[in-house]
Amino acid sequence: MNDILKGEFVRLSSIDPDEFGKAFSRWHRDSEFMRFLDSSPSQLQSQKGMQKSLEEDLEKQKNDRHWFTIRALDDDKLLGDIDLSIYNWTGRDAFVGLGIGERDFWGKGYGTDVMKVILRYAFTELNLQRLTLTVFEYNPRAVRAYEKTGFRHEGRLRQFLNREGRRWDMLFMGILRHEWMEQNGQ
Amino acid sequence: MRDLFRGELVRLTSEEPGLRAQAEARWQRDTEFHRLADSDPAQIISEKKLKEWFEKQIENGFKPDRYSFAVRTLADDRHIAFFALWLDLIHNEAWVGIGIGEREFWGKGYGTEMMKLCLQYAFTELNVHRVSLGLHEYNPRALRSYQKAGFRMEGRTRQDLMREGKRYDSLWMGILREEWMQMQTGDLHE
Numbered sequence: 001m002n003d004i005l006k007g008e009f010v011r012l013s014s015i016d017p018d019e020f021g022k023a024f025s026r027w028h029r030d031s032e033f034m035r036f037l038d039s040s041p042s043q044l045q046s047q048k049g050m051q052k053s054l055e056e057d058l059e060k061q062k063n064d065r066h067w068f069t070i071r072a073l074d075d076d077k078l079l080g081d082i083d084l085s086i087y088n089w090t091g092r093d094a095f096v097g098l099g100i101g102e103r104d105f106w107g108k109g110y111g112t113d114v115m116k117v118i119l120r121y122a123f124t125e126l127n128l129q130r131l132t133l134t135v136f137e138y139n140p141r142a143v144r145a146y147e148k149t150g151f152r153h154e155g156r157l158r159q160f161l162n163r164e165g166r167r168w169d170m171l172f173m174g175i176l177r178h179e180w181m182e183q184n185g186q
Numbered sequence: 187m188r189d190l191f192r193g194e195l196v197r198l199t200s201e202e203p204g205l206r207a208q209a210e211a212r213w214q215r216d217t218e219f220h221r222l223a224d225s226d227p228a229q230i231i232s233e234k235k236l237k238e239w240f241e242k243q244i245e246n247g248f249k250p251d252r253y254s255f256a257v258r259t260l261a262d263d264r265h266i267a268f269f270a271l272w273l274d275l276i277h278n279e280a281w282v283g284i285g286i287g288e289r290e291f292w293g294k295g296y297g298t299e300m301m302k303l304c305l306q307y308a309f310t311e312l313n314v315h316r317v318s319l320g321l322h323e324y325n326p327r328a329l330r331s332y333q334k335a336g337f338r339m340e341g342r343t344r345q346d347l348m349r350e351g352k353r354y355d356s357l358w359m360g361i362l363r364e365e366w367m368q369m370q371t372g373d374l375h376e
Contacts (some may be wrong), residue, residue, distance in 0.1 A: 032362055063251070063275060064250065064275075086275075086363060089250040089251075089273075089275055090311070091313075094312075125276075127276055127277065127278060146282070
């Protein structure tokens with residue numbers, strides 16, 4: 001069997017609170033990254049505070065959450081994280097969130113590659129029925145990456161966000177098990 | 187919609203830890219009940235310990251892989267039994283354990299009805315693909331009841347039990363979603 005946690009450019013790895021807390025507090029200083037990641041106001045968080053909250057999160061982690069860091073295959077650099085939470089077991093639906101903190105790795109196919117890996121993990125390892133995500137209208141690069149990996153547009157919360165004096169929609173995207181199976185010749 | 191928690195003889199309930207502990211502490215003093223329900227040596231756990239155990243379950247909160255019920259008769263609202271389902275969430279299959287503590291309700295169809303309610307819950311509410319159970323060869327009454335509810339024999343562990351100087355097998359039964367669906371008549375959502 002192939003290594004299911006490995007893609008073409010990246011691999012998924014476990015979270016080291018010290019290493020990831022340090023990187024994540026650095027990425028937090030990039031307000032553009034934070035606006036892509038989250039709808040809450042950009043805030044700064046200390047390295048120590050970040051490490052502590054990561055440790056607490058990891059402690060609480062149960063079988064409904066699968067959270068990984070993302071590393072480049074060529075030099076093992078830490079690029080970001082991806083977080084899959086199964087919030088509806090009887091419908092077997094999970095919500096996925098992806099963030100690449102290292103700007104040098106934006107727009108080069110890394111996000112697409114990570115998403116391919118997590119889709120395979122969700123459908124062949126966790127045996128889920130569907131995967132859901134949300135993305136903001138002002139992040140067309142992410143939308144394209146999600147479309148490329150097979151996600152379809154399912155809806156939008158109109159004028160959900162206010163950024164720089166204008167309102168933007170939040171988009172819902174999803175992919176069903178059988179759609180992924182067909183695309184991947186399973 | 188069907189009432190998932192009510193059959194013709196019994197209904198499924200959630201009992202306060204104190205009440206449940208009181209009943210189950212009494213039931214386990216019946217060693218025949220214990221032997222039918224379990225392969226462990228019969229032991230006696232205090233009502234207090236049982237109560238703490240049930241309280242702990244409530245404290246731990248909702249778990250998507252464990253569903254536990256108490257059972258009451260419809261006729262006179264007597265608390266007579268329990269059952270629990272444990273799910274493997276990745277493979278989407280469940281194990282069931284069931285026990286009627288009040289002896290006067292043995293052999294009268296109560297267990298079969300409980301199992302039918304249990305399967306309806308597992309297949310229509312939890313959406314599992316299969317349900318499994320284990321039982322002891324020396325419990326033919328349970329075997330017949332499970333067959334009536336739709337379980338098929340899938341295998342046995344030969345001579346793994348020793349009771350009263352004699353060896354018995356453990357039996358394994360299962361029912362698949364499609365088999366259960368075929369047994370149902372009428373609209374499931376009526």
